[in-house]
Amino acid sequence: MSWAVRLENVGRRYRAGGPWAVRGVDLEIRAGTLVRVAGGNGGGKSTLLRLIAGVDAPSAGRVRGRPPARGYVPERFPASLPLTALDYLTHLGRIRGLRPREAARQGARWLERFGADGYADTRMRELSKGSSQKVAVAQALLGPPGLLVLDEAWTGLDRPARAVLDDVVRERTAAGGAVVFVDHDPSRLADACTTVLRVTPPDSTAPAVPAGPPVPSGSAGSATSVGASMSFGAATPAEASTPAGSVAPAGAADPAGIAVPVASAGPAAPPAPDASAGAAGPVGAAGPVGGGVRQGGLTRIEALGAPGARVPAGLPQDVRWRLTPGGDLFLTVPHTRSDEVLRVLLDAGPPESGWHIRAVREEGENR
Amino acid sequence: MRATFALTRYQLAMLLRSQRWLAPLLLYAGLLAVGLGAGRPLLDSLGLAAAVLLPATAWLVRICVTAEPDAARHCAAAVTGAARAHLAAVAAGVVTALGFGLPAVALVAFVGDPHSTDGRRAVPVAPAVAAGLCGVLACVLVGAAVGMLCNRPLIRSRGIAVAATSLLTLPALALGASPANAAVGELSRASAEGAVPLPWVPVLGAVAVAALAAAVACAVAGRRP
Numbered sequence: 129m130s131w132a133v134r135l136e137n138v139g140r141r142y143r144a145g146g147p148w149a150v151r152g153v154d155l156e157i158r159a160g161t162l163v164r165v166a167g168g169n170g171g172g173k174s175t176l177l178r179l180i181a182g183v184d185a186p187s188a189g190r191v192r193g194r195p196p197a198r199g200y201v202p203e204r205f206p207a208s209l210p211l212t213a214l215d216y217l218t219h220l221g222r223i224r225g226l227r228p229r230e231a232a233r234q235g236a237r238w239l240e241r242f243g244a245d246g247y248a249d250t251r252m253r254e255l256s257k258g259s260s261q262k263v264a265v266a267q268a269l270l271g272p273p274g275l276l277v278l279d280e281a282w283t284g285l286d287r288p289a290r291a292v293l294d295d296v297v298r299e300r301t302a303a304g305g306a307v308v309f310v311d312h313d314p315s316r317l318a319d320a321c322t323t324v325l326r327v328t329p330p331d332s333t334a335p336a337v338p339a340g341p342p343v344p345s346g347s348a349g350s351a352t353s354v355g356a357s358m359s360f361g362a363a364t365p366a367e368a369s370t371p372a373g374s375v376a377p378a379g380a381a382d383p384a385g386i387a388v389p390v391a392s393a394g395p396a397a398p399p400a401p402d403a404s405a406g407a408a409g410p411v412g413a414a415g416p417v418g419g420g421v422r423q424g425g426l427t428r429i430e431a432l433g434a435p436g437a438r439v440p441a442g443l444p445q446d447v448r449w450r451l452t453p454g455g456d457l458f459l460t461v462p463h464t465r466s467d468e469v470l471r472v473l474l475d476a477g478p479p480e481s482g483w484h485i486r487a488v489r490e491e492g493e494n495r
Numbered sequence: 496m497r498a499t500f501a502l503t504r505y506q507l508a509m510l511l512r513s514q515r516w517l518a519p520l521l522l523y524a525g526l527l528a529v530g531l532g533a534g535r536p537l538l539d540s541l542g543l544a545a546a547v548l549l550p551a552t553a554w555l556v557r558i559c560v561t562a563e564p565d566a567a568r569h570c571a572a573a574v575t576g577a578a579r580a581h582l583a584a585v586a587a588g589v590v591t592a593l594g595f596g597l598p599a600v601a602l603v604a605f606v607g608d609p610h611s612t613d614g615r616r617a618v619p620v621a622p623a624v625a626a627g628l629c630g631v632l633a634c635v636l637v638g639a640a641v642g643m644l645c646n647r648p649l650i651r652s653r654g655i656a657v658a659a660t661s662l663l664t665l666p667a668l669a670l671g672a673s674p675a676n677a678a679v680g681e682l683s684r685a686s687a688e689g690a691v692p693l694p695w696v697p698v699l700g701a702v703a704v705a706a707l708a709a710a711v712a713c714a715v716a717g718r719r720p
Contacts, residue, residue, distance in 0.1 A: 142719075182576060183569040185718050200573030202566040209567060210512035219505035223498050223574050267570055277573070 131195050132158040133180060133275060133306070139188035140175050149175040151330040153189070159274070162301045162320050163308045166486075167327035173310045174203055174279050176327060180308055181277040194275060195306075197224060199268030201281040205260050207252050213239065213263045214248040221270040231270065238266035241296075242289045258284050265293060269300075276300050278309035282316065314485045315470045319427060319463060324487040427466040429459040430487040431473050440476035440483065444468055457483065463490075498575045502583030503590070505571070506559055510587055515558045523551040523595050537607035537618055538686035541627030542679045544599040548631060549638040549675050550664045551595060556588035556642025557660055578717035581648070582709060589639050596631040600624060616689030626682060629694045633678035636701035637667050640708035648716045674700030 139151040150172040157163055157180065165173050178184035179191060181200040209216060214235050221231025239245045244262040247255055252263065261284040268276060276297070282290045297307050298320055309317070433455040443449070447469060448460045461469050466488065473483040510516055526547035531540050560581065563571070572580045604627075609618045643649075645659035667673050671680075678697035685691050 178569065181569075181573045183572045185577070198573045200570055202569050205566045205570075207564055207567045209563070210509055210514075215508065219501070219508060220570065220574070222501040223505060223571060225497060225501075264566070264570065268573075 130159060131193055131274065132156050133194050134192045135179065135186075135189065136192070137189035138179055138186045138191060140172075140179055140184065141187050148330045150179065150327075151188075153179075155325070157275070157306050157308060159195075159306055160301055160304050161306050161322040162297065162317065163306070163323045163325060164317070164321045164488075165308060165310045165325045165327060166314070168329075171327045171329045173327050176325075177277050177279045177308060177310060181275070195273075197271045197273045198275045198277070199271065199273035200277045201264050201268045201279060203279045203283075205264035206257075207260060207264070209252040212249050212251055213244070213255065213259075216252055216263065217267055217270065220267040224271045224273075226270065234270050235266060238269050239263070242266060242292055243286070244289075258286055258289075261285055262289055265289075269296060272300065272303075272305070274305050276305060276307045278307065278311075280310055280312065282311050282313070314474065315467065318470055318485075318488040319466050321488055323489065326486060425463040425490060427461050427463050428487075428489055429461065429466065429469060429473070429485065431457045431459070431483040431485050433457060433483045437483075440472055442472045442476075499579055499583050499586070502571060502575060502580055503586045506562065506584045506587035507590060509562050510555075510559055510591060513562065515562070516555065516591055519551040519554040519558070520595060522554065523547060523599070527599060531603065531606070533606045534608045536612045536614075536686050537603065537609045537620070537623050538626070538682050538691070539612060540603045540607045541600065541623065542630060542682035542686070544596065544603050545627065545630030545634045545682065546668055546675070546679045548592060548596045548599070549634040549641070549668055550661075552588065552592035552635045552638025553642040553645070553660050553664055555591050556585055556639050557646045557656065559584040559588040559591075560642070560646050576717060578713040581713050581716035585639060585643055585709060585712070588642060589635055592635045592638065593631070596635060597628075600627045600631060603627065611689030612683075612686045618686075618689060618691060622691040622693070623685075626685065626691055626693055629698050630678040630682050633694070633697045633701040634675045636698075636705035637673060637675035638664075640701075640705045641667050643705075643708040643712040648719050649712060674698070674704060 133156070135153050135155040138153040138155075139148050141148045153176065165176060167173050175184065178200075179186055181198055182191070182194055183200055207216075211219070214232065217235025217239070218228065218232045221234055222228060224231075226234065236245065236248060239248055239262065242262040242265065244259050244266075247259050247263075250259075252260065255263065261281070265278075265281055265285070268278075268281075278293075278297070282293060285293060294317060297309070297317060300307050301320070301322075311317075435455045436453065437451075437455050437457075439449055439451055439457065443459075444461070444465050446462060446465065450458045459469060470485065470488070473485060476482050527544060530543040530547070562584065568577075568580065575583075604620060604624050608614075609620050609623065610616060611618060641660060641663045645663055646656045650656040650659055667675055668679075670676055674697040677700065678694045681692060681694040681697065
């Protein structure tokens with residue numbers, strides 16, 4: 129279980145000479161990690177997921193080291209197939225190398241777990257959107273897959289099925305698989321994410337000349353900020369030492385890149401020192417939060433507000449925070465309070481003056 | 496390999512349940528009904544059964560490579576890669592076309608008159624059927640090549656793809672350079688002369704054409720799924 133998917137300077141555009149949907153991505157996804165891909169609409173999230181899953185091939189660079197068993201759940205699954213749900217799952221299971229009986233058994237089990245066992249013998253084209261989505265999720269879980277890629281897989285599922293999918297994702301990572309996902313709900317699996325990748329459109333911006341005033345890192349609309357080249361902290365030590373903020377000045381020299389502030393840590397291992405230095409933020413950052421040693425798991429949350437924003441009211445008592453004038457907010461909270469803190473941040477004010485969650489990661493035992 | 500078989504089975508299941516195979520079958524049966532009849536020369540009839548299978552195959556391959564919605568195709572492609580998924584769809588079309596052609600050869604062997612075209616010389620049935628099977632195989636492979644080169648992922652627009660498939664079918668049947676034309680030509684020559692050769696050269700040519708088309712189509716499918 130020691131594989132890792134590596135993207136090396138990967139780019140994708142849909143026609144020669146056209147705009148890049150994704151560009152200059154260097155990334156490593158290791159077994160046992162849970163990676164969230166965040167970013168605005170049209171930013172290339174789905175393209176990146178398809179490249180990781182192997183559904184799509186890069187126009188530039190290469191993707192290596194995918195495990196043999198992979199599952200992919202597309203954003204929409206309006207599968208007007210003439211097969212019944214269980215027949216479809218059986219076929220997909222056999223494509224993954226399962227024997228016919230085992231494929232049918234696993235298919236039926238997943239349908240049952242997602243509460244769709246009543247539709248096993250219904251034709252796919254007669255399924256409701258939600259039931260169809262359950263089949264889409266079930267097909268990706270057959271096998272089971274070493275690498276699971278979920279593109280808004282929760283959308284369209286009913287509440288119990290969403291909770292089941294949360295559990296399944298945790299189970300997959302605990303069992304040594306890697307899960308990469310996009311979801312519009314920033315609190316989705318926030319406590320379990322190893323890494324948050326932030327993607328901005330490569331061509332959305334950017335003066336061709338890196339002169340001009342440096343872009344303040346504190347603007348709430350950071351999705352349209354200058355692209356920095358994507359780096360994945362712990363994966364490539366050389367890049368991990370660059371500031372991980374999406375608007376690092378270094379990135380301004382590379383106008384068409386993908387901006388990804390990255391926080392990363394293995395789920396079991398404490399974070400590498402250089403990774404935490406990287407997470408300290410680009411503007412006015414002192415070192416990482418120091419001070420009191422606290423037993424029990426801590427979660428580090430990075431958020432971005434308007435420049436000069438104030439820390440939102442209503443944070444729990446045992447939260448430590450640091451705020452830069454640029455609007456970068458770093459919070460260190462016990463695992464058990466992370467959901468509460470995220471809710472406070474998300475509920476604070478209208479979107480333009482509110483907080484934008486950039487990264488949530490586990491902080492290890494004693495920081 | 497096992498995954499490719501499983502993918503082909505999946506594609507076949509979708510084709511059979513969708514009933515989209517019915518239209519190419521009616522085309523094939525209709526063309527056969529016009530040209531075949533009890534008492535016509537055996538080898539001529541076998542040549543016809545092979546030749547009209549070519550457009551039916553191109554159509555079947557088109558149906559198979561466009562059967563899945565994008566989302567479903569992506570799910571399967573995540574398992575095996577888009578190139579193999581495409582190859583499996585083509586294979587399903589070829590298998591179905593052979594499912595049309597083999598009974599047609601059997602039918603012709605029953606109703607055809609085992610004599611040369613002028614009726615003077617007797618034609619041995621078993622070698623004639625073997626030659627007919629070679630002709631069917633050559634036409635199916637060339638038809639599959641037409642279907643692969645004129646549809647997704649090489650031609651994505653539906654209108655252009657249909658027009659190109661129909662248009663390329665004609666030279667694939669009529670041009671002397673086409674292995675399908677050569678195979679059918681050998682059958683009709685054999686019918687005129689009353690001697691039955693095994694048209695294996697055209698079959699090899701058809702295998703090469705189909706392999707080349709598959710290599711191109713699958714490579715593009717892998718790049719632009």
